[in-house]
Amino acid sequence: MVTRIVRSVAQQAARSAARGAVKQARRAARGVLGLAAERMSKVDTAWLRMDNEHNLMMILGVWTLRPGIDYEALCRRVQERLLQYPRFRQHVVEDATGASWVDTADLDVHQLVVREKLPRSRAASPQVALQARVGQLAMEPLDRRLPLWRFHLVEDYDGGSALVVRIHHCIADGIALISVVLSLVDGGAAPPLRRSRAPVHGAGGWIADTLLKPFTDLTVKALDAAGEGAARSLHLLEDPHAGLEGSVELARLAYQVLSDAGALLLMPDDARTLLKGQPAGRKRVAWCDPLPLDEVKAVGKALNCSINDVLLSCVSGAIGEYLRAHGDDPAGKEIRAMVPVNLRPMDHAWKLGNHFGLVPLVLPIGLENPVERVYEVRRRMDALKGSTQPLLAFAVLTVAGLLVKPAQDAILRLFSDKTTAVMTNVPGPREKLRFLGATLEQCMFWVPQSGNIGLGVSILSYGGNVQFGVIADAALCPQPQKIIDAFGPEFAKLSWLTLMLPWGEG
Known part of the structure; x- marks a missing residue:
């Protein structure tokens, strides 16, 4: 039973990933608005398609800040730091075989950083009002014509401000997004500076030391084989003499x-x-x-x-x-x-x-x-x-x-x-x-x-x-x-x- 299921998955994967279909999809994506396009990875495509009426595939974050922060100052910080990452300037174009990242023309940061006002009520605390709004935003779809993220700023919240962050999972996983979002904090590093192998201190240091350090080269090698070669590996089970050059x-x-x-x-x-x-x-x-x-x-x-x-x-x-x-x-x-x-x-x-x-x-x-x-x-x-x-x-x-x-x-x-x-x-x-x-x-x-x-x-x-x-x-x-x-x-x-x-x- 298990063998039949895996064989069926491998066969469908091979058909769906046919080289000619992928090339055709890439050509179609490059033609959209005449802008440069980059093919989305298979794993990220899976997350893109997982949205349903019960659950949207968004990573949801809440920051509370004291004292309050200014909306225009937030827009400038996002422009200077977050939009340096290409993914946060690109929207998604889907096709029959997957999806592509396409640069968004005439992108205005004010479209992506939104002002919010919470209802005032004697019966509900500011935290309860914020929780209710976060629950609503969790099921509010992101506009596919724009990059798949939003910042929602409540400028006046409980003596300070609150920032609600929504980022679609197809952009990155939670660990990567924590790293990216923390690049926004005072003293955070811009993306090009993060490529250095030099020791990282401050907001980014704990990410490397605490979350990433335990994984060895062997684990990463196994990840690469399991990830990019998964369909080929499953195909090998059907025909041990086919492909992979005897690996x-x-x-x-x-x-x-x-x-x-x-x-x-x-x-x-x-x-x-x-x-x-x-x-x-x-x-x-x-x-x-x-x-x-x-x-x-x-x-x-x-x-x-x-x-x-x-x-x-x-x-x-x-x-x-x-x-x-x-x-x-x-x-x-x-x-x-x-x-x-x-x-x-x-x-x-x-x-x-x-x-x-x-x-x-x-x-x-x-x-x-x-x-x-x-x-x-x-x-x-x-x-x-x-x-x-x-x-x-x-x-x-x-x-x-x-x-x-x-x-x-x-x-x-x-x-x-x-x-x-x-x-x-x-x-x-x-x-x-x-x-x-x-x-x-x-x-x-x-x-x-x-x-x-x-x-x-x-x-x-x-x-x-x-x-x-x-x-x-x-x-x-x-x-x-x-x-x-x-x-x-x-x-x-x-x-x-x-x-x-x-x-x-x-």
Whole structure:
């Protein structure tokens, strides 16, 4: 069964990627408005086509700033820094075999940087009003005639300003976009300067050191083989004597991809809870006051667990508590969250595009005991170390980008049927940054949920604190603030139990 599915995918990929069709598409794209065109990568094409009525493939960010910033000053900063990246000046032209990046004629930055005014209400706080607007923007499609991003500035927000950022996932993945957006902050580096191999300090240094450094040349080599050669590798499985010039190494990789594909296909569908079902296409957004990072570190050290173990345990507990409060007993249940894993080499940090995989993390939402839960999370995180699943996910997305949309949708349903949430957990700058002279007080972002996935969870450490946020489909989770409100108490229980440990005994 698995072999037939993979063979079918390989055959369709080969047909869709026929050399003549690609050349014809490139010629057509170059003819649009007489402007230069660049072919979109297969993975980025897959993300472009993933928009649907329930989920738009936009990475969504929120900054709160004090004091407030000026609209024209923001436009100038975007013009000087962000528009130096070609992708942010280009729009997308689709054709039968894919898509191309095309320079946008007469681009005015004021078309892309938008002023917002939040409704004033005695009944709702500024944060609630901002959350409501962010939820609306999450399902507001980007105009395909312009570059696929927008900045929305609320000049007067809670004693300062708020900036909502929307960037389509086809431009880049979350890690690359964090790097790009942070080039906007005071002291940030322009794109050409980021190509240097010299040590990077300040806002960009933590990206290279914390997020990118762990990946070795071997990992990058495997990524290149799995990504660009995925369809050819699958074709090798059908005819071992065809192509690839006898590459034993790539043949072994192809066999590994097939084995891991079988494991993915055989992975059971996720547990049925209130959070799993048919989304409605309306979003709700919520976030909490940040937790001090030092307190999280102290709890992790006391329990011999990582910061991630502690935070993911609290997320599991908060979701379990939300379900109990709504009459859905999670006892004995667990849910699966897809976690993006960076696959980008350090010296490519300044580049755009999508270079990440996905790894499924099973959250033990049915365990009420917080200590038992944190150790179970630790066990599962340890089991994921060294997994090849992120490379498999990258390869699947590459192949999906080669196919016609119905075939792509069928492949991507494999992920959404087996998943309840998409979760990101990113370490940010240790010190608070400044932007146009203002202090960046809070920083949050969410990656999109694909298919029918209705829940997105974001954990971001920034400025000595940890920020927890949720974005959810209104039909599946109409009150995500209830999950947020349970996060703090879950950490408090774990912290209190840590204090009860027999310190100094034995």
